[in-house]
Amino acid sequence: MTDVESALAEKDLGNEAYKKKEFDVAHEHYDKAIKLNPSNIVFYNNKAAVFFEEERFDECIEMCKQAVEVGRDNRADYQMIARAMARIGNAYLKKENQKEALHWFQKSLSEHRDQELVKKTKALENEIKEAEKRSYINPKIAEEEKQKGNDYFKKGDFPNAMKHYNEAVKRDPENAVLYSNRAACYTKLMDFQRALEDCDTCIRKDKKFVKGYIRKGACLMAMKEFSRAQDAYKGALAVDPSNAEAMQGLRQAYSSSDEPPEKARERALNDPEVQEILSDPGMRLILEQMSQDPGAIRAHLSNPEIAKKIHKLKNAGIIQMR
Template identity: 45%
Template sequence: MTTAEEFKAEGNKYFIEKNFEKAIESFTNAINASTEPNYVLYSNRSGAYASLKNFKQAYDDAKECVNLNPNWPKGYNRLAGAEFGLGNLENAKQTYEKCLSLDSNNQQAKDGLKSVENALKARNTQNDLGLGAMFQDPNLISNLRNNPKTAELMKDPELVGKILNIQQNPKANATQLLTDPRLMTIMATLMGIDMDFPEENKNNTEPKQEAEQEVKEEIKEDPKEEIKEDSKEEIKDEIDNEDVEMTDASSKDTADAFKAKGNTLYKQRKFDEAIEQYDKAWNTFKDITYLNNKAAAEYEKGDYDAAIKTCELAVDEGRDMRADYKLIAKSFARLGNVYLKKQDLESAAKYFDKSLTEHRTPDVLNKLRSTQREIKIKEANAYIDPEQAEEARLQGKDFFTKGDWPNAVRAYGEMIKRAPEDARGYSNRAAALAKLLSFPDAVQDCNKAIELDPQFIRAYIRKANCQLAMKEYSHCMETLSDARKVDVQYNQSKSIKEIDDLLNKATYQRFQALEGETPEQTMERVSKDPEIVSILQDPVMQGILSQARENPAALQDHMKNPDVAKKVNMLVAAGVIRTR
């Protein structure tokens, strides 16, 4: 027949192996086999339930543990952890305070109380329990799916639906947190709170060692084993424990002194000596601030691989000891900076994003956006290939000739990606866009072509044609005026006739009678045109026109001036000057 002690030992073994289902089964058998209620067994089973996020069962067992032994501090830690997991933050706070009233030096209760107070503060900040700010990240779902702590949970479509509901209406859906413990786990992850609730100080042990230590401590709490121990030995153990607490407080002061020396050396750019001091601080007392400082020194020293290892250690240790999420965010941000220095842009962006998941700051957000822009530029530059650009141009020309305008646009777009500095790609795509009556986009492409090659006459002419089609006569005439200057200066006036013909067309269309308009109405409208008014008020033009009335042949001499010719032609088109 298997005894309660054997079942308990079996449960402890499964607990260490993290096989919590088996551990629960063994502890249940131990409870059933016990001749009298054993609070340690209920505590152990509560811990196993909590590890599976089954906080309701964890709460029931922790409650029974406290009822059986109201003076055992660890039972209250179990109970508070379960209450926290269920979202009963006020009750969890009171329970942790009860634990501290029994053992004021209980570090687990201190850390747990701090986590609960942080959660309460975040929840009470807004009417929606703080969920609006917490769930506002547009990348929330993908971040949760990539987070090891929440990846399994996010496989449930029902849970994903609840998160989306909270995003859309935080205030109306906040109460779901009280009915679904999984949402509390999600919220705790967003706040940087660890919901695993380890039993003792986890700072100096690996996960397996932590579980073994927990089990050993609970075995020592067995009532039968307590009876076997000598009372003097128990008193000695209590004194030793108090000495440890006092030493920890003293160690923190010593570690901070090492850190202060390291900071001084860092400012003096004595990075090796600073790193040595930060190591001493870390080895004296486990606070990831020391690791973050060490990584900064390694970064400045140029030892990037060492800085990466230090930051990764800071994240791992910080998770274990439930460090402030802002400190973990700094570790991730520093990893991003290191990878940025190593020109590993993808890794840098990944860690900047992780940092923002922990704690959102403008500085890191700007770095993430800047890095993402660099990645796009890098990808665009890697795509450049002049030979494939020429293939795309010829393909676009073929489509254009066949009248397949959409595929011509696509092919010329590929040409632009392959050769972004070739103005022909933009001009050719503008021609295809114009065939599709997409005139504004065509004008933009022409502007880009002109920016790349200010002497590209064809781009000016295509732009003017698009502006004429949109009845933007004034802009069209300005474009043609610029084209005329470029053609005369750089193209030996080869396109001057085409430009002038288009200019005359734009001028006459600008002042032609509108449908249903009488000649008098047309003249009245034209006389109010700002450009016509400006020409007629120009003293120089007034003198030229006055001279032309007395001697019409003199006007021909003035027309040799391009500016005067332009203004005279506009007056002729507007009907202000009539020719026979």
């Protein structure tokens, strides 16, 4: 029997011992296999697997690195090299070193794209990102950044105020007040769409935070979306019926909505959301049906998505509804 054949026989004996969890015996046979044929990556990988089962992770990592080196030198199959690298990643996971684990998973995938490892790598990437976000959260620093933003805002330096509001939001992303402050800054910078997004986030995080509704109303007023501004101010008054700022805003929204219909329609037709609705073949068909059969509207309003679009067109003065 040649050394190569003897080495394979020792490997088989090692595998049998491994299955029985007789790890000391498995090590002995794999060591003999390596001595008889030191150029076969499989023997190193198998021995590393034993170390892994024994939770001797540092030794597992070193053995896998040796396997990779032997594999490279002897032009081993890429899958075998990838397997060694993946096991290094798994060992680092057991050692709770996620970043090093990710590094080795990515190296493994560069050798061979195993679909299960692809899923595991993506999940790990997401875990690391979430952990980084959580570690960055610090309400105390967020409050400091908010105050700095407020100082710049009062001076009229809105770009610098925005920098501090952005940092505050990153530091305390569940704080509704921060989105309200940033929305005010976006409004001053005439970035109304982002201001609206922040107002909606603010309201979603704290439905009783009146300022979020008022800021949304102000933003919509600036966009000449008077009907939507009315709804925003009504939302504020639903929380605080005696709020003077909301009442004043609602009065302004009502008085401003008295603009000539032609002008309102022209402005509405320039609204990207209205343009998107009117360019939808399905919505055009529904509108045509409604014009021919007024009773058809009831059926369409039962669909929340379609109802939302119909009300948008109604509020914009594009269609009339009784």
